[in-house]
Amino acid sequence: MHIKFNTYLLAYALNALYRRGFKSFFTFLMLSFITFLMASILIIAHAIKYELSLTIDALPELTIQNLQAGRHQNISLEHLDTLLDIHGVQRAIPRVWGFYYFDNAGVNFSVMGIDTFDHQTKEHLETMVTAFDFEAFVATPSMVVGKGVQRILNENYYKDYFNFITTEGNFQKVSLAGVFDARTSLESNDMIFMPQEIVRNIFGMHPQEATDIVLRIANKDEIATIITKVKALYPSSRIITKEAMRVSYQSIFDYKSGIFLALFLVCLVTFLMIVYDRASGLSSEEKKEVGILKAVGWQINDILKEKFYEASIIAFSAFLCAIIAALFFVYTLQAPLLRDIFTGYSVLKPTFVLPFVVDIQMLSVIFFLSVPIYMAAVLIPSWKTATLDADEVMR
Amino acid sequence: MIHLNTVSKIFNAGAKNAFCALDAVSFEIKQGEVVLLKGASGSGKSTLLSLIAGLGKPTHGEIVVGGKHISKLPDHFAALFRRSSIGFIFQKFNLIPTLSVFENIIVPLIPSNIPEKELCSRANSLMHRFGIAEKRETLIKHLSGGEQQRVVICRALINNPRILLCDEPTANLDATLSYEFVQMMQTLKTEGKTIVIATHDSLFFDLPLIDRSIELSKGKQI
Numbered sequence: 001m002h003i004k005f006n007t008y009l010l011a012y013a014l015n016a017l018y019r020r021g022f023k024s025f026f027t028f029l030m031l032s033f034i035t036f037l038m039a040s041i042l043i044i045a046h047a048i049k050y051e052l053s054l055t056i057d058a059l060p061e062l063t064i065q066n067l068q069a070g071r072h073q074n075i076s077l078e079h080l081d082t083l084l085d086i087h088g089v090q091r092a093i094p095r096v097w098g099f100y101y102f103d104n105a106g107v108n109f110s111v112m113g114i115d116t117f118d119h120q121t122k123e124h125l126e127t128m129v130t131a132f133d134f135e136a137f138v139a140t141p142s143m144v145v146g147k148g149v150q151r152i153l154n155e156n157y158y159k160d161y162f163n164f165i166t167t168e169g170n171f172q173k174v175s176l177a178g179v180f181d182a183r184t185s186l187e188s189n190d191m192i193f194m195p196q197e198i199v200r201n202i203f204g205m206h207p208q209e210a211t212d213i214v215l216r217i218a219n220k221d222e223i224a225t226i227i228t229k230v231k232a233l234y235p236s237s238r239i240i241t242k243e244a245m246r247v248s249y250q251s252i253f254d255y256k257s258g259i260f261l262a263l264f265l266v267c268l269v270t271f272l273m274i275v276y277d278r279a280s281g282l283s284s285e286e287k288k289e290v291g292i293l294k295a296v297g298w299q300i301n302d303i304l305k306e307k308f309y310e311a312s313i314i315a316f317s318a319f320l321c322a323i324i325a326a327l328f329f330v331y332t333l334q335a336p337l338l339r340d341i342f343t344g345y346s347v348l349k350p351t352f353v354l355p356f357v358v359d360i361q362m363l364s365v366i367f368f369l370s371v372p373i374y375m376a377a378v379l380i381p382s383w384k385t386a387t388l389d390a391d392e393v394m395r
Numbered sequence: 396m397i398h399l400n401t402v403s404k405i406f407n408a409g410a411k412n413a414f415c416a417l418d419a420v421s422f423e424i425k426q427g428e429v430v431l432l433k434g435a436s437g438s439g440k441s442t443l444l445s446l447i448a449g450l451g452k453p454t455h456g457e458i459v460v461g462g463k464h465i466s467k468l469p470d471h472f473a474a475l476f477r478r479s480s481i482g483f484i485f486q487k488f489n490l491i492p493t494l495s496v497f498e499n500i501i502v503p504l505i506p507s508n509i510p511e512k513e514l515c516s517r518a519n520s521l522m523h524r525f526g527i528a529e530k531r532e533t534l535i536k537h538l539s540g541g542e543q544q545r546v547v548i549c550r551a552l553i554n555n556p557r558i559l560l561c562d563e564p565t566a567n568l569d570a571t572l573s574y575e576f577v578q579m580m581q582t583l584k585t586e587g588k589t590i591v592i593a594t595h596d597s598l599f600f601d602l603p604l605i606d607r608s609i610e611l612s613k614g615k616q617i
Contacts, residue, residue: 008505008514019493292489295450296503296550297478299471387470391451394489 009302013309028318030274035322035370036329037267042362043330044338047354056246058122060093060214061223063240064230072238074209079234083213086229088222091119094210096196098203100164105152111203113196119216128180128193138195142177148189150179167204174198263338268369275377282381290385291393303386304379311378315371322370323363331356396589397424397447397558402456402466404442404614416442418614419456424591426557429584429604432593434611440593441486443611444560447591448481449473461557478503482551486563488543490550492536496527499535500549507554521549525579541572548579559583561592565599573598580604 017024064083066075075094083092096113112125116134120126132144143162145153153162153176164172174194200207215230217223227239282290293303329335331354385393404417417439424430432440445451446458449465458465461480468476477483490499500518522528525545535543544564551559561580565573573596580590581604592599599605610617 006506006508008501008508012505015494015498288489289491292491293502294474295448295477295483295485295489297474297481297554298503298506299474301471302474302506389451391445 006305009306010309013306013313016306016310017313024314028314031271031314031318031370031374032322032325034267034271034274035319035366036325038264038271038369039322039326039366040329040335040338041264041267042366043326043357044335044354046359046362047330047357050357051355052249056242056249058124059242059245060122061217061220061242062215062226062230063212064215064234065212065238065240066234067236067238074205074211075213075237077208077210079213082233083215083230086226086233088217088219088226089215090218091216093119093214093216095212095214096199096203096205097211098199100192100202102152102156104156107152108190109149109192110190111192111194111199113199114193115196124180125193131180132178134193134195137177138197140175141173141194141198142175143192143194143198144178144180145176145193146189146191147179149192150176164202166202172198172202271370271373275373282385287385287393290382291390294386294390295394300383300386304383307378307382308375311375315374318374319367319371323366327358330354396426396428396461397591398457398459399423399443399447400457400459402443402446402453402458404439404446404451405454408454416614417446417453417611420611420614420616421456422609422616424589426589427584427587428606429580429590429592431599431605431608432591432611433595433600433608434593435595437613438611439614440595440611441562442614444483444562444591444593447558448483448560449476450483478506478554480556480558482554482556482559484544484547484551484559484561484564486566488547488567490535490543490546493534495532495534496522496538496542496546497531499546500553503550503554517553518549521552525549540567541569541575544568544572544576552583557589559588559590561590561594563594563596564592565594565596570598577602577604 064075064079066073077094080092080094083089094115096115098111099108100111101108114120114125114129114134116129120129128144137143153159159176161173161175164174166172180191180193197207199205200209205211215226217226223241227241230237230239281287290303293306294300334354400421401419402417402421403415403419406414406416420439420443432443434440442451446453447460447465449460449468453466456466460476463476465473465476491502494502497518500521501514504514504517519528522531525548527542527545527549530538530542535546538546544567559580564576568576577598580592584590584604592605600608
């Protein structure tokens with residue numbers, strides 16, 4: 001069967017949109033704006049979720065902390081051998097880290113000590129130890145920083161070095177040896193890496209102490225048994241599992257995404273109200289035009305085709321504009337206002353850059369929530385009018 | 396050509412405000428005839444023309460036009476019938492005010508998807524014939540009543556229909572323009588068109604153009 005595309009109908013549809021210029025433009029604008037809001041919300045949520053999943057993947061299976069009176073204290077390195085003796089523990093890696101509050105900028109830096117002779121707890125730390133000579137950093141105190149830290153230091157005129165204030169009130173000058181960029185901004189953005197000796201000096205830690213100890217477990221099924229054994233050995237210890245961390249991160253994310261869900265629902269309801277208004281009927285002018293078209297010999301399917309073209313032009317162009325605007329808003333402008341809802345705690349941390357993630361499934365959700373609904377809202381009342389007698393419609 | 400058999404039309408049938416616009420009207424019009432439908436306002440003339448054009452369906456009775464049972468045609472075929480056989484001149488013109496003269500005239504041809512050359516040729520020829528070629532790109536809302544009347548005639552003739560139905564064609568025209576309209580109808584009659592003019596304008600009553608008259612009063616044929 002040969003179907004010839006009727007270009008006159010398309011031209012008529014374009015003309016009709018042009019004739020109803022203000023109404024068409026207003027509809028396009030509203031549809032674009034609401035789709036843009038929905039898309040922005042979903043894109044931000046998706047980007048943060050992606051960032052979160054990568055961060056969680058990089059977490060160690062077990063982290064052992066020393067508690068005293070319910071508060072976190074440094075842990076003695078003497079425990080290392082005992083922990084390694086537990087069957088199933090592959091490695092026990094002490095970590096030296098802490099938060100350094102930079103008063104001038106009002107932000108917290110995460111300071112992580114590196115021991116080049118030990119195994120690293122995360123993949124990106126291994127990469128960094130290979131890329132930089134941390135042994136040399138001991139003799140001439142130096143550090144590698146995340147992009148966010150570098151930006152804040154630059155803003156505060158620290159181009160090549162930074163003066164840390166130790167717990168004893170002395171200055172510890174540390175040179176800036178390089179900038180590190182991990183897979184995700186959350187992992188590296190607020191981080192400062194330097195030899196463990198310097199970190200201990202800044203935080204006033206004993207050389208035979210660490211902040212916590214990370215355990216590598218060969219067989220994940222043995223985690224529960226190992227936790228029991230560690231607890232038996234060190235009753236005052238707190239053992240944090242990767243799963244517990246995941247739940248903790250997830251609950252923060254879920255709380256934040258709940259707010260986003262509320263925003264998303266507001267957008268959706270607004271959109272549906274517009275759709276309802278559109279679906280409740282054509283204007284008297286539009287109805288009369290449908291009547292005239294029927295009277296001069298247009299069939300119902302001709303009218304519906306024309307309306308389909310009209311709705312498609314508006315819906316697809318609005319969808320495309322909204323998606324482009326949302327991508328620009330989220331990734332170029334870094335979603336001002338909206339992002340703060342998700343990253344409200346970032347006043348304590350340097351800001352991070354949302355990772356660029358475009359998910360076809362997410363775009364499909366936005367598409368199906370906007371384009372077909374709007375088109376149905378145009379076509380259903382048009383069909384209702386077109387199926388009436390032309391005589392009745394023109395009256 | 397046009398055959399009506401006891402045609403009735405009741406609006407809001409079954410409701411309290413039911414109104415009988417036509418009551419058992421029967422007549423026949425032969426091909427090439429020019430028939431005048433006379434009657435006061437509200438006598439059912441416009442309703443009758445709408446039914447002949449297939450714009451509505453009679454409540455009772457049968458309408459056959461060119462061998463086709465219009466009263467029984469599904470909407471899809473009724474539209475095709477109007478497109479191919481009927482030219483309708485409405486009392487209130489029923490033009491699309493935001494379209495130009497040319498665009499209004501070609502509206503009935505759009506679904507046919509005919510080649511652009513032929514489409515323009517037909518429209519230009521009619522615009523020249525009825526003296527509105529120079530207004531081709533003017534919007535309808537900027538035209539005078541007489542000019543709009545000519546656009547309606549061009550639109551009605553663009554598909555070269557066999558039947559022309561005119562509903563109060565001179566209601567919005569002055570005496571000179573009404574006379575012009577009569578001249579146009581005279582020309583179309585010589586081309587063999589079947590023309591039905593529904594009017595209460597006395598101008599038409601004794602014209603040689605009219606072959607015969609049918610009078611309606613309160614929906615009934617007198």
